[in-house]
Amino acid sequence: MNSPKKSLTINQKYNITGWLFLLPAALLIFAMNFYPMLQALVLSFKTGIGNNQVWGGIANYKRLLEDRVFWTALTNNFFYLIIQVPVMLFLAIILASLLNKKDLKFKGLFRTAIFLPCCTALVSYSIIFKTLFAYDGYINTILLNMGMISSRVNWLGQVSTAKIIIIIALIWRWTGYNMVFYLAGLQNIDESLYEAARIDGAGPVKAFLKITVPLLRPTILLTTIMSINGTLQLFDESVNLTNGGPANSTLTMSHYIYKASFEYNPQFGYAAAMSYVIFILVAVLSFVQMKVGDKR
């Protein structure tokens, strides 16, 4: 009975319990995220093929600057980011505020329908879109039958359209997901605010801009960070929808890293250097977002 535990105060006991509760999760994050991150940093200063790695200093980073494909992939990611994220989040917030109307019927039905795309695996929906927009696919057939195009369009084989199809697919897949977050955020806004605004003569657009948007700011911040993070890490769509083509015009950075690591000659060091570019971009953009989002 005279164990050392007895000498602990009750608060110390709770404190230790708390540490024990969070220990497994914390250790796993350190072992599976932070430690590999450090290893990747070391690796990024080595050059060579496969397991024959020698110290190369900043050779990999120099090579990055001259690698045309890498710059194309980087630009592609930013193109998706700049076009897709704002359009999708705007759409999601509009849909959420429409669904939040008190006197609207079939709410559950609409919500389910709009969220449904999120249930498909990333690989699955990439293939559905690939098939729909194939040269001999349904979209071409229906547009031909309706007389809107005179001959079949090679949607995924042209630089100009392939990117747009990926953006359409991304918006289709993720709008409902973000909408759920906005719907949740809207639950916390007092309905009487809108009534007061209506009495003061504010129209729906003004109420949206002056009440909905400011009060949803934390949720908008959260969804923006999630979307930026997701867009900079796009992989499945690039692989399965277009396989990076035509002429690398849809290749993403993650896809290029995968190719450099696991196709042809594995160049782990170079791939690690590229992955650090993504890391720095994600970190900087999230940081800027938090600084901007925290204001006011």
Place this chain on the structure above:
Amino acid sequence: MRKLKNFGAYVILTIVSLISVFPLYWMIAASTNNSTDILGGRLIFGTHLMKNLEKLLAEQNVGRAFLNSLFYSCILSLLSLIVCSIAGYGFEIYHDRAKDRLMSVLLLAMMVPFAATLIPLFKLFTGMHLQSTWIAYVLPTISTPFLIMLFRQSARSFPLEIIEAARIDGLSELRIFATIFVPTMKSTYAAAMTVTFMNAWNNYLWPKVIMMSGTSQTMPMLVANLSVGYSIDYGVLMLGVLICSLPTGILFLILQRSFANGIVGAVKG
């Protein structure tokens, strides 16, 4: 006036709903048709479902891939919910300055792109000869800052008086967590379960790298393989896509309500 305004809402929501559902309807319809009919633009259900299924089963080991995916995803979700919920609870209920600091450090892991840890993790698991095992599949994503945060946020709304009453009754700290906290947080668990299972099932990059043996292939890998080749049978392909989407679709439809409530809890405060 009000009727007119909502009329606009109905029109927009109906159009968006139709666009959302159409590709999925098309996928289901296509899985019952043959390739020629699908390319001809047939939109109604056909009679080729069984033929497509026979061909799919003959070409690919669908049963194996399906069970693999199911097994990996269930284990991953289960472990993830246990590890992250107890951590979130620990961070909130016993919080002090040191734990709060650790939490903000862990949150940084959200910014770590998977591509950056991919190669070291690949080397780690192949070094331990764990490639193509469920351990390699689940270990990197059991603990995620997102889930820990979700549970920490919901523990915030958990009344401390209940914990104190339970302590007076002589319950151990672990018992309080397991028998009082867990049952009251059903909707948070449902939301976490939905997100985790979907992510686990849909995981593609990591399995593509680490699940090298044919017998450890997952459903998304199988479907991706179906879609490349010179002559693609679209009916068979769409049936594969459909089978791959069924578990996550069913799970979402079952847990839908609690999912929405769980997210409300997470976004609050």
